[in-house]
Amino acid sequence: MSATLEQHLQRYVILSSEELHHFTEKLQRRTYAKGEHFLTEGEPSRYVAFIREGILRYYFIKDGEERTGQFFFEGTWVADYFSFLTKRPSEMYIDVIEDADLLLLSYENMQTLYAEIPKIERFGRLIAEQIFIGSHLRTTSFLRESPQERYLRLINERPKVIERIPQYLIASYLGIKPESLSRIRKRIWRDKHRS
Amino acid sequence: MSATLEQHLQRYVILSSEELHHFTEKLQRRTYAKGEHFLTEGEPSRYVAFIREGILRYYFIKDGEERTGQFFFEGTWVADYFSFLTKRPSEMYIDVIEDADLLLLSYENMQTLYAEIPKIERFGRLIAEQIFIGSHLRTTSFLRESPQERYLRLINERPKVIERIPQYLIASYLGIKPESLSRIRKRIWRDKHRS
Numbered sequence: 329m330s331a332t333l334e335q336h337l338q339r340y341v342i343l344s345s346e347e348l349h350h351f352t353e354k355l356q357r358r359t360y361a362k363g364e365h366f367l368t369e370g371e372p373s374r375y376v377a378f379i380r381e382g383i384l385r386y387y388f389i390k391d392g393e394e395r396t397g398q399f400f401f402e403g404t405w406v407a408d409y410f411s412f413l414t415k416r417p418s419e420m421y422i423d424v425i426e427d428a429d430l431l432l433l434s435y436e437n438m439q440t441l442y443a444e445i446p447k448i449e450r451f452g453r454l455i456a457e458q459i460f461i462g463s464h465l466r467t468t469s470f471l472r473e474s475p476q477e478r479y480l481r482l483i484n485e486r487p488k489v490i491e492r493i494p495q496y497l498i499a500s501y502l503g504i505k506p507e508s509l510s511r512i513r514k515r516i517w518r519d520k521h522r523s
Numbered sequence: 524m525s526a527t528l529e530q531h532l533q534r535y536v537i538l539s540s541e542e543l544h545h546f547t548e549k550l551q552r553r554t555y556a557k558g559e560h561f562l563t564e565g566e567p568s569r570y571v572a573f574i575r576e577g578i579l580r581y582y583f584i585k586d587g588e589e590r591t592g593q594f595f596f597e598g599t600w601v602a603d604y605f606s607f608l609t610k611r612p613s614e615m616y617i618d619v620i621e622d623a624d625l626l627l628l629s630y631e632n633m634q635t636l637y638a639e640i641p642k643i644e645r646f647g648r649l650i651a652e653q654i655f656i657g658s659h660l661r662t663t664s665f666l667r668e669s670p671q672e673r674y675l676r677l678i679n680e681r682p683k684v685i686e687r688i689p690q691y692l693i694a695s696y697l698g699i700k701p702e703s704l705s706r707i708r709k710r711i712w713r714d715k716h717r718s
């Protein structure tokens with residue numbers, strides 16, 4: 329079942345049916361097949377997209393290798409929010425891991441909504457706070473935790489990632505080689521069955 | 524000369540003198556001497572503070588060493604915004620590098636202001652976006668740049684840090700030992716005078 333924008337918005341603000349209509353009018357629906365890119369390095373991130381269905385991922389290239397920054401599932405927004413806000417060219421890629429059905433909101437339409445509906449301003453503040461919180465957690469995890477600790481946190485807090493994302497991309501997300509992830513998984517399994 | 528909150532707010536929103544009065548009523552003024560702590564690990568960050576005068580820094584302890592996260596100067600806000608938003612105990616310290624004169628806003632008062640003045644909601648959104656942008660720049664700098672590149676960026680983009688912060692703290696901010704910073708400075712000086 330696809331995620332609905334209405335339910336998502338209602339978690340943050342109560343909109344009248346007129347306001348909701350006004351919001352949805354500003355969106356463009358677009359579908360992407362697995363493997364397609366939603367965003368490519370060098371172009372500005374002109375849209376934020378609400379994910380009705382599918383999984384996306386952002387990554388960047390360092391030393392010739394893909395480094396996975398984050399995965400995005402149904403019911404959340406995806407964008408290079410830094411590029412979107414600053415209008416600088418994106419330094420990352422966003423590709424599609426599972427066929428995606430998206431609702432796109434342009435920067436200009438977002439500003440219009442902020443100006444016209446004060447409750448959307450609140451929604452925007454709460455989303456910006458959430459994005460900051462996510463970015464902060466990701467950074468401190470790299471600064472403070474070992475790859476094994478990051479993997480255990482993923483199992484506990486984001487089982488969706490474990491269930492639906494291929495191992496080699498999970499390894500890339502943890503900042504390690506696939507072989508290292510295999511070793512970590514074996515070690516965890518052994519520790520679990522020893523105790 | 525001390526920074527004024529009025530000027531700061533006006534960069535984001537136009538408030539009536541009544542709204543401005545209502546905002547400033549919610550603030551508590553507090554001064555801190557150099558070396559004092561504004562926040563200690565383990566306590567929640569209950570306030571955001573506008574810096575009228577002074578410099579603050581946040582840091583955390585890793586492997587027994589202080590790692591400097593950021594410096595905050597007059598005319599900006601300081602807090603562990605993650606702890607402030609999530610109400611989790613802070614994982615960092617904020618100390619005073621130069622005697623500070625602060626205006627404190629509590630979480631509860633901030634929510635009241637958001638509810639009462641829609642323009643403050645906009646201000647809150649813009650500040651949350653700025654904090655995200657700052658956090659993102661800091662993270663990508665660590666992921667993508669060498670210590671020397673980080674130092675050159677600091678010289679170009681934040682000369683205040685170079686002018687007013689002691690060398691050993693700049694080294695900590697760059698994630699290197701003071702000796703390494705000395706070597707980088709010598710190298711830069713040499714390259715400059717060779718060409």
